Amino acid sequence: MLRAPTGRHRLMLVETAGPVIRPAGISDAPAIAAVHVAAWRAAYTTLMDPAYLAGFTHHASTRRWREILAAGHPDSRVLVVVEDGALTGFSAVGRPHDAVPTGVGQLYAINVHPDRWGTGLGAQLLTQSQRALTQLGYRAAYLWVASGNIRAIDFYLQHGWTSDGITKWDNEFHPPIPEDRMSITLTEHDSRPRR
Numbered sequence: 001m002l003r004a005p006t007g008r009h010r011l012m013l014v015e016t017a018g019p020v021i022r023p024a025g026i027s028d029a030p031a032i033a034a035v036h037v038a039a040w041r042a043a044y045t046t047l048m049d050p051a052y053l054a055g056f057t058h059h060a061s062t063r064r065w066r067e068i069l070a071a072g073h074p075d076s077r078v079l080v081v082v083e084d085g086a087l088t089g090f091s092a093v094g095r096p097h098d099a100v101p102t103g104v105g106q107l108y109a110i111n112v113h114p115d116r117w118g119t120g121l122g123a124q125l126l127t128q129s130q131r132a133l134t135q136l137g138y139r140a141a142y143l144w145v146a147s148g149n150i151r152a153i154d155f156y157l158q159h160g161w162t163s164d165g166i167t168k169w170d171n172e173f174h175p176p177i178p179e180d181r182m183s184i185t186l187t188e189h190d191s192r193p194r195r
Contacts, residue, residue, distance in 0.1 A: 105138030
């Protein structure tokens with residue numbers, strides 16, 4: 001027979017709600033920057049110049065994310081994943097930065113803290129990012145991924161993205177790195193609210 005605990009030895013069961021994906025606010029900038037720096041330093045160790053990665057600091061990233069979030073562009077969205085009060089991932093989507101057909105949006109970035117890789121958070125965030133693109137009126141989307149980032153390429157392929165054969169050299173990095181373009185057709189399913 002089980003008895004309810006009494007006195008100071010009561011058992012407390014706390015149920016956590018799981019990850020929450022929500023729009024980012026300006027106050028999220030430092031936490032977004034922490035995830036951004038950690039994810040890049042883990043993912044790009046062999047793909048980018050070590051000096052460039054060393055110069056990619058939390059301070060600089062925080063300043064840049066504050067600028068992005070303060071601008072509040074109506075044609076883009078930044079989403080964050082929060083687990084038990086900690087921000088563990090983010091994505092950014094919106095108006096394309098390249099010459100593409102009308103109706104095509106861009107996934108600018110998606111990063112999950114390396115400690116949370118392989119947990120399904122990236123898939124949840126990608127689904128919500130695609131939903132955000134659909135809600136912005138896009139019927140298709142593209143992204144750029146570092147050519148040697150096999151983990152990311154495999155992730156996108158597993159979630160319906162395909163390589164479209166276009167490669168560019170991204171001069172934002174020093175030295176520049178090659179990037180491959182991947183794309184996806186967004187579906188009505190992407191625009192329906194999650195239950």
